[in-house]
Amino acid sequence: xxxxxxxxxxxxxxxxxxxxxxxxxxxxxxxxxxxxxxxxxxxxxxxxxxxxxxxxxxxxxxxxxxxxxxxxxxxxxxxxxxxxxxxxxxxxxxxxxxxxxxxxxxxxxxxxxxxxxxxxxxxxxxxxxxxxxxxxxxxxxxxxxxxxxxxxxxxxxxxxxxxxxxxxxxxxxxxxxxxxxxxxxxxxxxxxxxxxxxx
Amino acid sequence: xxxxxxxxxxxxxxxxxxxxxxxxxxxxxxxxxxxxxxxxxxxxxxxxxxxxxxxxxxxxxxxxxxxxxxxxxxxxxxxxxxxxxxxxxxxxxxxxxxxxxxxxxxxxxxxxxxxxxxxxxxxxxxxxxxxxxxxxxxxxxxxxxxxxxxxxxxxxxxxxxxxxxxxxxxxxxxxxxx
Numbered sequence: 001x002x003x004x005x006x007x008x009x010x011x012x013x014x015x016x017x018x019x020x021x022x023x024x025x026x027x028x029x030x031x032x033x034x035x036x037x038x039x040x041x042x043x044x045x046x047x048x049x050x051x052x053x054x055x056x057x058x059x060x061x062x063x064x065x066x067x068x069x070x071x072x073x074x075x076x077x078x079x080x081x082x083x084x085x086x087x088x089x090x091x092x093x094x095x096x097x098x099x100x101x102x103x104x105x106x107x108x109x110x111x112x113x114x115x116x117x118x119x120x121x122x123x124x125x126x127x128x129x130x131x132x133x134x135x136x137x138x139x140x141x142x143x144x145x146x147x148x149x150x151x152x153x154x155x156x157x158x159x160x161x162x163x164x165x166x167x168x169x170x171x172x173x174x175x176x177x178x179x180x181x182x183x184x185x186x187x188x189x190x191x192x193x194x195x196x197x198x199x
Numbered sequence: 200x201x202x203x204x205x206x207x208x209x210x211x212x213x214x215x216x217x218x219x220x221x222x223x224x225x226x227x228x229x230x231x232x233x234x235x236x237x238x239x240x241x242x243x244x245x246x247x248x249x250x251x252x253x254x255x256x257x258x259x260x261x262x263x264x265x266x267x268x269x270x271x272x273x274x275x276x277x278x279x280x281x282x283x284x285x286x287x288x289x290x291x292x293x294x295x296x297x298x299x300x301x302x303x304x305x306x307x308x309x310x311x312x313x314x315x316x317x318x319x320x321x322x323x324x325x326x327x328x329x330x331x332x333x334x335x336x337x338x339x340x341x342x343x344x345x346x347x348x349x350x351x352x353x354x355x356x357x358x359x360x361x362x363x364x365x366x367x368x369x370x371x372x373x374x375x376x377x
Contacts, residue, residue: 015334020369021362024315025335030229033241037228038220041248045213048253 062144069151119180126187133191145190152183205264209255216255220248223265227272233331234276236320243279247272273332273346280324318368322361329354330361 015022134142159176166172204222207215227247232240251268258267319327328347332338333354340351340358347354 015362019366021315021334021366024365024369028233028315028335030225031232031237032225033228033244035241037224037241037245037248038217040245041220041252042213042217044245044249045216045252048249 062148066148069148069155119184122184123187126184126191129191130187137193145186149183149186152179152186155179156183205255205258208252209258216252219251219264223268224248226265227268230269230272230331230336231276233319233335234273234328235279237316239279243276246279247275250275269336270346277328277346280328314369315365318365321368322364326357326361326364329357330365333358334362 015025017023130145137145156176156179159172159179163169163172163176204215204218208219224244228240228244231243231247235243247268251271254271258264319330322330325347329343332343332346333340338346340354343349343354344351
């Protein structure tokens with residue numbers, strides 16, 4: 001578009017200067033907004049900057065997910081194997097994620113709640129957002145994310161099965177809680193990435 | 200505005216981007232006012248500059264920054280129309296009745312610009328958009344067709360319809376003074 005071009009100089013039916021319409025356009029003066037609009041623009045830019053700062057790159061996401069899977073598998077193997085010696089290492093040191101404080105439970109280990117409603121609701125919400133926003137991500141990226149989420153789900157499932165045999169095991173509870181927290185983190189990061197990436 | 204401000208803004212300098220904003224805001228605000236009406240113009244202006252900030256990296260300097268920004272603003276405004284539920288059929292409809300063309304009346308009318316603002320608000324959005332882009336902002340029908348995703352012929356017919364309707368409304372105001 002030519003910035004300087006105005007009515008009457010265009011390529012189709014130029015308006016006659018005597019035309020009432022041409023006169024009206026000629027009188028259509030510029031105005032200014034009733035308020036300074038910059039503070040509103042600036043606030044939105046800052047919000048977007050902050051949003052971008054918490055987003056990871058896709059290779060970072062893929063690497064984090066792979067690392068999580070490796071660590072989770074290792075921990076599961078270590079915890080699920082038979083104890084080396086009777087009476088060794090029985091003092092629980094880590095409490096399950098989301099479990100009540102020790103003061104409320106008399107120092108007893110509380111097994112992880114497998115049907116944690118809050119966790120399921122949060123995961124469900126994030127998965128729904130991811131489904132809605134997946135069109136804004138590269139299909140190859142979506143494949144990587146889904147593969148990693150499946151692997152994390154498998155690790156969670158393994159931990160749950162191990163806990164069926166040893167519900168009070170602090171390491172298994174901690175491992176399960178950690179895997180679930182990481183799943184939430186991954187979903188949150190990916191949904192943020194999807195919402196930012198489509199702009 | 201120094202050209203360097205655009206470069207600095209591209210690198211994330213918000214102070215430079217504010218100077219870019221100050222230099223270009225009046226033109227963008229008035230574009231929004233004419234295309235979408237005064238009520239929506241302020242918010243749309245903010246939307247345009249937020250979008251410009253996000254898209255700055257795509258500005259390659261192939262046209263002037265003002266031209267690039269103006270085109271981006273037109274797209275943001277049209278997107279808003281569509282988001283607000285302006286169906287494509289309605290946006291581009293040729294079926295709406297065109298008022299009978301009244302003979303031109305030469306008049307010593309005092310404030311045609313106010314009348315135009317009122318009259319233009321009565322146009323269907325498609326016709327209003329084409330009229331503002333063509334007769335006020337100087338776009339060609341081919342450019343308007345690209346922006347709206349229609350043929351240049353459709354743009355021409357929309358313009359014809361808009362002009363006829365506006366002349367009728369302006370002349371009516373001039374004659375009746377109401």
